[in-house]
Amino acid sequence: MPRNENIILCGIGGQGTILASKLLAAAAMKRGMAVKTAETIGMAQRGGSVFSHIRLGDDVHAPLIAPGQADLIIAFEPAEAVRHLHMLKEGGCVVTSSHPIFPTSTLIGQSQYPVEEILDYLKNHVSNLTLVDSEQAAKDLGSARVLNVVLLGAAIRSGALSLNEDDILEAIHERVAERFHALNENALRYV
Amino acid sequence: MHTEFLMGNEAIALGALAAGVHLVAGYPGTPSTEVLETVAKRNPGTVHVEWSINEKAAMEVAAGAAYAGARTLVTMKQVGLNVASDPLMSLEYIGVKGGMVIMVADDPGPISSQTEQDTRTFAMFSKVPLFDPSSVQEAYTMIQEAFDFSEKYGTPVFFRATTRIDHGYEAIEVKDEAEYKKLPVEGFIKDSSRWVIFPRLSVINHAKIEQRNAALSDTLSDYAGNQILKGSGRKGIASHGINFTYVQEAMTEAVPLLRIATPFPFPERKAVEFMQDLDEVLCVEELDPVIERAMVYVCGKYGLKTRIRGKLTGDIAPSGENTIASVQAALDKYLGRAPKEAKQSDPLPPLPVRPPVLCAGCPHRASFYAVKRAMQGQKTIYCGDIGCYTLGNAQPLDMCDTCLCMGAGINIAQGVFHLEPDTKAFAFVGDSTFFASGITGTINAFYNQADMTLIVLDNSTTAMTGHQPHPGTGRTVMGQIVEKVKIESILKAIGLTTVEIVDPLDHKLAVETVKRVAAEPGVKAIIFRSPCVAITKPKAQSHVDSDRCIGCRRCIDQLGCPALILNGKKAAIDPSLCTGCTLCEQVCPVGAITGGDRDAQK
Incomplete structure (x- = not known):
């Protein structure tokens, strides 16, 4: 029986998680894999915590992933990676931006964001961890809008994804306007 | 195909x-x-x-x-x-x-x-x-x-x-x-x-x-959507909708399954057939125990001895969304399976609370802040409504005292006024919500002699659900350009004599207008008109001169704009979020923030 693959994308509403999810799904479909996904759409998109669940493989009933069953978490923000870490399989892989984004609640003293503690927690609890300096990536690539593709590239490099660069590139070419193709290709190969 | x-x-x-x-x-x-x-x-x-x-x-x-x-x-x-x-x-x-x-x-x-x-x-x-x-x-x-x-x-x-x-x-x-x-x-x-x-x-x-x-x-009972999946044993499971897939995910052996696609009219004959050889059925449902009640009824009606379990017996949570994990746990208990060992994990570090918020540059923030400043020190009630602007309840704005259902805020404000005439009653309603169910409430207030201020937050779209057109936008979903229905014309036709239209991003004017209008008797309205930032392209951005910033945090503590961040002890602006609305520039006591252009947002 072919192995199912469970992927979680998580971040903050507006960061581009939904497009990344669609790229993964499109690439998997090209490979002839069955795909089911579940998206956060609605109120949480206004700067709240959002997630997408992506399930690849034929032996899948529900679009949601059970806790402890994700092979890969792609996080657009480190605290969001920790928020979803209970979903990760033993020995699973995490690819995350290391750049913290502070919600207003932390600035006005309504919640805490201990950045070092959160990054350490990831380092201590994830064996296959890739930290992506997304601020540096944005400077190098000249755009902060392709973080989703940078992270997908890093996920391919981590070895936790059965899809390869060409699969994702093909999906990008079909979904993204041509004038952004070069930028996206650079983003995919950034890490 | x-x-x-x-x-x-x-x-x-x-x-x-x-x-x-x-x-x-x-x-x-x-x-x-x-x-x-x-x-x-x-x-x-x-x-x-x-x-x-x-x-x-x-x-x-x-x-x-x-x-x-x-x-x-x-x-x-x-x-x-x-x-x-x-x-x-x-x-x-x-x-x-x-x-x-x-x-x-x-x-x-x-x-x-x-x-x-x-x-x-x-x-x-x-x-x-x-x-x-x-x-x-x-x-x-x-x-x-x-x-x-x-x-x-x-x-x-x-x-x-x-x-x-x-x-x-x-x-x-x-x-x-x-x-x-x-x-x-x-x-x-x-x-x-x-x-x-x-x-x-x-x-x-x-x-x-x-x-x-x-x-x-x-x-x-013969509809293909109502199906029995055969299995062994004398315990069965009935489910529906997405929950049926959670049950399938949580199955380790073939247990008899009943899937109900038409809970009303309930397929009784199918249910009887399913329960024939079963001692117990667990109903795995979300929201109400609809199948469970129907199964109990069928057992009574047809004299079956099957015991029906589910929400009413405490086997399934009575409220909330079910998950694969919650269904798995319920099935483990029901089928006598050993529950999966919970992974012992270290306690998580404190995580930032990240609720949905008004976007950076959202004109609703400016409207709420203007009313808040104008009414400082007075006894007020701020009745909110359904839309993005419900998010005005969050700290530090804290400008939504009630929210019930579409259009309710306008009537709730009247109820409070009639019982507490010394309270300055405000109702906030969005443009789409005003058309949906705000007009009757306004007429009610006018007719029944309420004293209240209606604030229409007009961002020219139905923002929360993804920017659908409405009668005030002059477009239809079919792409036709049509005559706009003007909110101010409706309000005047009802009989309101004070109907002010103000750009909320002009903070000083907005505050003065609220002070003046709220002091008038009867029903009066202010339309705060400024387009949703999610459908306009900002042309300029504000930035903080950190030499001039005195670190008073007034911008952050008063406005709660997600583009305002701290750099050490001083305010800073996240360029990936700022729309140049200039509200923070107008709030800064030392003029340390410049560069935005509120007209560029139009």
Whole structure:
């Protein structure tokens, strides 16, 4: 029986998680894999915590992933990676931006964001961890809008994804306007 | 046929198109919105599609078309059904000629709603048959069957899906446009004995409905959507919708399964067949224990000894969204399986709370802040409403004292005033909500001599649900350019003498206007007009001169704009979020923030 693959994308509403999810799904479909996904759409998109669940493989009933069953978490923000870490399989892989984004609640003293503690927690609890300096990536690539593709590239490099660069590139070419193709290709190969 | 990767709501829309739908009407509401949007996008040119001003209007428009023999689809979220319930309750007594499907999106959790109401319960109350799909693929085929069913039995039918179906994606097989049904429409045939509801007709039709639904219980026992999956043992599981897939995920051996796709009329014969050799059945349901109650009833009616378990016996949580994990745990207990060992993990570090917030540069922030400043020190109540601006309740703005349902804030403000005349009562309502259900409340206030200030937050779109047009925008979902309905004209026509239109991003003017208007007697209105930042392109951005910034944090502590961040002890602005609205520039006591352009936001 072919192995199912469970992927979680998580971040903050507006960061581009939904497009990344669609790229993964499109690439998997090209490979002839069955795909089911579940998206956060609605109120949480206004700067709240959002997630997408992506399930690849034929032996899948529900679009949601059970806790402890994700092979890969792609996080657009480190605290969001920790928020979803209970979903990760033993020995699973995490690819995350290391750049913290502070919600207003932390600035006005309504919640805490201990950045070092959160990054350490990831380092201590994830064996296959890739930290992506997304601020540096944005400077190098000249755009902060392709973080989703940078992270997908890093996920391919981590070895936790059965899809390869060409699969994702093909999906990008079909979904993204041509004038952004070069930028996206650079983003995919950034890490 | 071809394969497409579709959201559940898109599949529902394509299913309706394949079924030859002639007219689609709805009102936006998460998680239902994409159904109507997809029909509009994929319209072969033959379908009338409209965002009606509210769900009641949508239901009535669709009923009219169905009277004429057209196939019609109405879309709404579950609380929208409350608004549309008046026409629906009567419509079931009258019936339809063309197939009429009422697509209602339920929201277990709730994730984006006020209530966890169950449309399956509404189906029983209104006597309207209901279809409840378990996957995106099934939603596509089932809605086509729902149209045929509606037409065959001359009744509107519910098509109910929950968030995980509506916003789940699957690659599914769909028909090409050439394969869509093309059905003729007979037209409206005058017959007052059929289309005019009078008590005499109601009593006759009520009897027919009861008879029909009793017969449908038997018919639906043979419907393929109500299925038994064979297994071994004397314990069975009954489920529905997305929960059926959670049960399948949580199964380790073949336990007898019953899946109910038409909870009303309940397929009794099918349930009896299922329970024949079972000692116990666990009903795995979300929202109300609809199947569970029906199974208990069937056991009583047919003298079965099967014990029915579920929400009523404490085996399934009585409220909230079910998950694979919660269903797994319930099945472990029910089937006597050893629960999966919980992974011992270290306690998590504190995580930042990240609720949804008003966007950076959102004009609602400026409107709320102006009212807050203007009314400082006075006894006030701020009645909020449904939309992005409900987020005005968050700290540090804290400008939403009540929120109930669409349009309620205007009337709640009056109630408070009548009992507490020394309270300055404010009602905040968005432009789309004003059209949907704010006008009657305003007339009520004017007629019944309330003293209140109506604040219309006019951002020229239905923002929260993804920027749908409405009567004030001058566009329709079909792309027509139409005469704009002006909110100020409506308010003046009601009789309000003070109707001010102010740019909320002009902070000083906004505060002065609120002070002046709120001091006047009677019902008066301020329209804060500034477009939603999500649909405008900012041309300039503000930045902080850190040499001038004194680190007083006034901008951060007063406004709570997500673009305002701290750099050490001083304020800074995240350029990826700032829209240059200039509100923080106007709030800064030392003029350390410059560079924005509030007119560039228009």
